[in-house]
Amino acid sequence: MAIQWFPGHMHSTRRALAERLRSGIDVVIEVLDARLPGASANPLLAALTSGRPALKLLNKQDLADPQLTTLWLDHYNAQPATRAIALDAGEAAPAARLIAACRALAPLRGGMVKPLRVLVCGIPNVGKSTLVNTLVRRKAAKTGDEAGITRAEQAIQLASDVTLFDTPGMLWPRIEVPQSGLHLAASGAIGRNAYDENEVALALLARLQARYAGAVAARYRLPDPAALAAMPADALLELIARQRGLLQAGGRPNLQKASEVVLNDFRSGALGRITLETPDEHARWLAAGQAQEAARLATKRRGRGQGAAPPSDDRP
Numbered sequence: 001m002a003i004q005w006f007p008g009h010m011h012s013t014r015r016a017l018a019e020r021l022r023s024g025i026d027v028v029i030e031v032l033d034a035r036l037p038g039a040s041a042n043p044l045l046a047a048l049t050s051g052r053p054a055l056k057l058l059n060k061q062d063l064a065d066p067q068l069t070t071l072w073l074d075h076y077n078a079q080p081a082t083r084a085i086a087l088d089a090g091e092a093a094p095a096a097r098l099i100a101a102c103r104a105l106a107p108l109r110g111g112m113v114k115p116l117r118v119l120v121c122g123i124p125n126v127g128k129s130t131l132v133n134t135l136v137r138r139k140a141a142k143t144g145d146e147a148g149i150t151r152a153e154q155a156i157q158l159a160s161d162v163t164l165f166d167t168p169g170m171l172w173p174r175i176e177v178p179q180s181g182l183h184l185a186a187s188g189a190i191g192r193n194a195y196d197e198n199e200v201a202l203a204l205l206a207r208l209q210a211r212y213a214g215a216v217a218a219r220y221r222l223p224d225p226a227a228l229a230a231m232p233a234d235a236l237l238e239l240i241a242r243q244r245g246l247l248q249a250g251g252r253p254n255l256q257k258a259s260e261v262v263l264n265d266f267r268s269g270a271l272g273r274i275t276l277e278t279p280d281e282h283a284r285w286l287a288a289g290q291a292q293e294a295a296r297l298a299t300k301r302r303g304r305g306q307g308a309a310p311p312s313d314d315r316p
């Protein structure tokens, strides 16, 4: 599936981020979605911020599977110069811990002469502005349950010697890992018009069948989780449509409506605490995606070598 979403304003976000980093940032907080930490890590941000003290924040942990969150924290904390924390952006006490972690990452900053400057960045809809609001204990930044709420950088004075920069969510031009594209779409990070809800719901169901068949059975009042896990995802979606009475004229199941129900239930937490990927799974998908991308580029180069018209480059 080719989920592509890099609207024009993301180019200006990238430029603005690069400029802000040049102006002096002491710590970069990358907000990740704890339900899809691998897919929600933006490679463009990694390139832009490399070499800076980094705090990976696994946000929305209240919606994620606690066991898998532990795996991801261990995975990130084992990486050099990286600290990882899981939290729920709406909770004040854990958010305050975050500032302590930032101060620890930049021990030479702070005080009126060298105020600490923290950049909060990440993909759309992951909870950056909610986190900033919790930290300042007021609604300083606009938030909302869709991608692209913050449109311009906003500087927020957290303490006399700490400035936070809330930034618009950014994706990257080519999502090379198809499974990551599906997870991003399922999470709500990608604008609704850029993907097919039925395709994304089927991919989500396949993940749920692999690890959370019991939760699916409970939510939709279906018997026998083992049988649910074994059936094709489209048969399961049809079952959910019938169980919910989502029928079209003639009694056919309304799969579009059922897809919306499943996606909304995942996003809101109604299906329970779910994480779509482990570090190992993500590493496997990433390696496969990179191999496929390398093959695509090799074909493109061969085409050029034979004098064919160069295909249009989709990178900015």
Ligand SMILES: Nc1nc2c(ncn2[C@@H]2O[C@H](COP(=O)(O)OP(=O)(O)OP(=O)(O)O)[C@@H](O)[C@H]2O)c(=O)[nH]1
Pocket (backbone or CB within 6 Å): 059, 060, 061, 062, 063, 087, 088, 089, 090, 123, 124, 125, 126, 127, 128, 129, 130, 131, 142, 143, 144, 145, 146, 147, 148, 149, 150, 151, 167, 168, 169, 170
């Ligand atoms: N359950 C839960 N919901 C959260 C959490 N953090 C944020 N949200 C919700 O996620 C949605 C997006 O939050 P925002 O803070 O607007 O996200 P953002 O990253 O600033 O989004 P953009 O500005 O669009 O890039 C809102 O509906 C928030 O209420 C969290 O930790 N747990």
Ligand SMILES: [Mg+2]
Pocket (backbone or CB within 6 Å): 128, 129, 130, 142, 143, 149, 150, 167, 168, 169
């Ligand atoms: Mg925002």
